[in-house]
Amino acid sequence: MKRFLILEDGTVFPGQAIGAAVNTTGELVLYTGATGYQEAITNKSYTGQIIGFTYPQQGAVGINRDDYETIEPTIKGVVLGESYQLTSHWRAQMTLDQFLRSKRIPGLQNVDTRRLYRHLAIHGNMKASLMDTHDAHAHDQIKALVVANNQVSQVSTKQAYPSPNIGRNVVVLDLGLKNTVLRELSKRQCNVTVLPFDTASETIETIAPDGILISDGPGDPQALTKTITMLKEIQGHYPIFAIGLGFSIMALVNDVSVETRQFARHSINLVVKEKITQNISFTAQNGNYGLTTIPADSNLLTTHLAVNHQEVLGFRHRFLPVFAVNFDPEAAAGPTDAQHLFDDFLDLMNADIERKQRVF
Amino acid sequence: MAKVVLDKTAMQRALTRITYEIIEQNRGLNDLVIVGIKTRGIVLAQRIGERIAQLEGRAIPVIALDASDYRDDRPADHHTIPELPVAITGKNVVLVDDVLYTGRTIRAALDALMAVGRPQKIALAVLIDRGHRELPIRPDFVGKNIPTARTEKIKVQVAEIDQIDQVVLA
Numbered sequence: 001m002k003r004f005l006i007l008e009d010g011t012v013f014p015g016q017a018i019g020a021a022v023n024t025t026g027e028l029v030l031y032t033g034a035t036g037y038q039e040a041i042t043n044k045s046y047t048g049q050i051i052g053f054t055y056p057q058q059g060a061v062g063i064n065r066d067d068y069e070t071i072e073p074t075i076k077g078v079v080l081g082e083s084y085q086l087t088s089h090w091r092a093q094m095t096l097d098q099f100l101r102s103k104r105i106p107g108l109q110n111v112d113t114r115r116l117y118r119h120l121a122i123h124g125n126m127k128a129s130l131m132d133t134h135d136a137h138a139h140d141q142i143k144a145l146v147v148a149n150n151q152v153s154q155v156s157t158k159q160a161y162p163s164p165n166i167g168r169n170v171v172v173l174d175l176g177l178k179n180t181v182l183r184e185l186s187k188r189q190c191n192v193t194v195l196p197f198d199t200a201s202e203t204i205e206t207i208a209p210d211g212i213l214i215s216d217g218p219g220d221p222q223a224l225t226k227t228i229t230m231l232k233e234i235q236g237h238y239p240i241f242a243i244g245l246g247f248s249i250m251a252l253v254n255d256v257s258v259e260t261r262q263f264a265r266h267s268i269n270l271v272v273k274e275k276i277t278q279n280i281s282f283t284a285q286n287g288n289y290g291l292t293t294i295p296a297d298s299n300l301l302t303t304h305l306a307v308n309h310q311e312v313l314g315f316r317h318r319f320l321p322v323f324a325v326n327f328d329p330e331a332a333a334g335p336t337d338a339q340h341l342f343d344d345f346l347d348l349m350n351a352d353i354e355r356k357q358r359v360f
Numbered sequence: 361m362a363k364v365v366l367d368k369t370a371m372q373r374a375l376t377r378i379t380y381e382i383i384e385q386n387r388g389l390n391d392l393v394i395v396g397i398k399t400r401g402i403v404l405a406q407r408i409g410e411r412i413a414q415l416e417g418r419a420i421p422v423i424a425l426d427a428s429d430y431r432d433d434r435p436a437d438h439h440t441i442p443e444l445p446v447a448i449t450g451k452n453v454v455l456v457d458d459v460l461y462t463g464r465t466i467r468a469a470l471d472a473l474m475a476v477g478r479p480q481k482i483a484l485a486v487l488i489d490r491g492h493r494e495l496p497i498r499p500d501f502v503g504k505n506i507p508t509a510r511t512e513k514i515k516v517q518v519a520e521i522d523q524i525d526q527v528v529l530a
Contacts, residue, residue, distance in 0.1 A: 275415055276415050277411070279372075319384055344373065347377050348377075
């Protein structure tokens with residue numbers, strides 16, 4: 001069956017329908033990683049977005065039980081070069097197409113994704129729709145679409161829940177949490193309480209955690225005013241580790257403004273340099289917001305930089321136990337170069353506890 | 361049997377964290393002087409100095425201190441006052457050593473420093489704290505606490521001297 005990708009500027013990419021037979025609209029972003037489609041599709045950071053995969057073939061190893069980042073994906077659609085109709089992997093439970101159908105996600109294949117890439121590289125990310133027809137009505141519809149900025153409230157947990165273990169007490173502020181973040185904390189025996197994004201500071205004070213992790217998530221950080229106000233009260237009282245959207249939030253908490261990131265920052269092989277050691281890591285990134293510089297008079301100290309373009313990808317508070325990165329150290333999908341940041345978070349908590357014990 | 365308790369990566373991470381903590385505790389860094397206690401303390405002090413320079417884009421004075429003359433198992437009547445290339449009076453000194461054990465080396469280093477000048481403040485950074493203090497001395501920045509028996513030996517090895525970065529418990 002034919003289906004069309006219609007961009008906000010009127011450009012149409014015809015292709016063949018896969019996945020669910022529904023029409024959809026959302027912001028189109030391009031994912032340039034060769035692998036990791038299952039993780040990307042189930043990553044809540046892509047809530048409300050249509051993901052275009054630039055790597056020509058997707059779905060070779062199907063969908064398996066281990067690589068979900070959430071149970072119910074929240075993306076609006078996928079655009080592919082070609083999807084495999086057969087999978088050959090011992091872990092595969094179903095094909096990508098079957099999965100998309102079961103989750104009511106529409107898809108489009110046989111699209112020239114290189115042309116799509118070049119188009120967006122020139123014109124930037126834009127709104128798009130997947131439609132069965134591309135008449136004037138469909139074009140008007142996409143133009144009129146207002147992209148929501150309440151994605152976090154859609155995907156954050158509605159109620160607090162525990163992920164019990166026997167180690168450090170950690171609060172995870174869920175802005176669109178990935179399973180692998182919990183897995184990494186669990187590996188380090190952290191006793192986790194996951195809290196909704198709009199939790200009040202009193203609730204956190206009652207839990208009195210050893211540290212707080214602010215997760216990655218979708219949408220515009222500037223819309224999360226309640227979370228920012230709460231963190232302004234909390235900052236300095238507990239060690240904080242922030243990832244992705246959490247990075248932007250912590251920048252705003254410290255009065256550093258964020259901006260929309262340049263095109264093509266959704267991948268698993270983006271190069272980051274740790275300033276202090278000059279070590280290079282390959283990282284997964286998917287955020288739409290970030291920082292190009294940190295003002296010199298700010299309390300934030302730049303710790304990580306992008307290698308291939310000018311961008312700040314990590315900072316630390318100069319005087320308080322707070323650090324943040326605008327990439328995914330949990331690496332799902334992606335290289336595990338930066339997983340040591342979870343160990344750094346534990347070290348930060350341990351050092352904080354030791355410091356509090358020897359005040360004199 | 362010798363056991364590696366800190367490998368190269370863990371050592372790097374420990375030094376990185378100590379550096380961030382030093383920045384956290386020393387507003388402005390203007391009066392900061394890093395003093396390494398010979399031999400491996402000097403190497404670690406230089407590495408911390410390099411890290412601060414990478415982050416802040418400016419050099420912090422790093423100096424070497426040989427306090428062996430002030431040790432309490434040496435005669436107390438003829439100390440040679442160390443010659444330091446930087447004035448330490450009024451400065452915030454961070455003393456760096458590889459292993460903190462009885463505290464006697466640090467006591468000697470403090471005496472040597474005091475003989476030279478009058479710092480505003482002296483803090484202590486060590487890569488390893490192995491316990492068994494015999495003097496009332498405590499570190500401000502610790503890479504790793506490793507509880508040991510007195511019969512055990514902790515050896516910090518650095519690439520500059522030992523061709524390898526690791527900490528070994530024997």
